[in-house]
Amino acid sequence: AQKITQTQPGMFVQEKEAVTLDCTYDTSDPSYGLFWYKQPSSGEMIFLIYQGSYDQQNATEGRYSLNFQKARKSANLVISASQLGDSAMYFCAMEDSSYKLIFGSGTRLLVRP
């Protein structure tokens, strides 16, 4: 069965430092996509970054990068140079051929000034 695990309920990071949010997944489908979303207190889910299961290189989008280790089934999000506006809930999600996103339980990130 598909499953996403985020083991860090909450994390702190100092402004301007880098932070890694952990995500492991489980699926038997060889073709899948991994996503990270940010959810501020307003509630909207904001897409950050995508990694396809067949992609050879780790995805990067500005200050966001995805550390994809297929053999370990992990897809950690790295945020470089943290900003106060990065304080939010972060969700890891996976989609295979079933047309639905499976979400992890989320990590609440707090950036300290």
Next chain:
Amino acid sequence: KAGVTQTPRYLIKTRGQQVTLSCSPISGHRSVSWYQQTPGQGLQFLFEYFSETQRNKGNFPGRFSGRQFSNSRSEMNVSTLELGDSALYLCASSLRAISTDTQYFGPGTRLTVL
């Protein structure tokens, strides 16, 4: 390009009533998915529509239904509301050029059932 829009943003209903939520996808997107978010259960998939056809459905009772129109706009209906239906309902749209295309979310409708 305009993002996904959802109406209404907030809704208060009483037990036993029914409610209809609306979602307009990003222009050109043919897939619309619905998710329920609660503190206890987290984010759960409700259903996905593509070209007016429901392709997948989550593990929710039949009180939850949806439809998609020819212009890709989608509605979700919940009948005989229960207290446990209080949640943030999120709609997402996708181009679906490939099966794992990115889903872009709207701002959500926050439903409170009294």
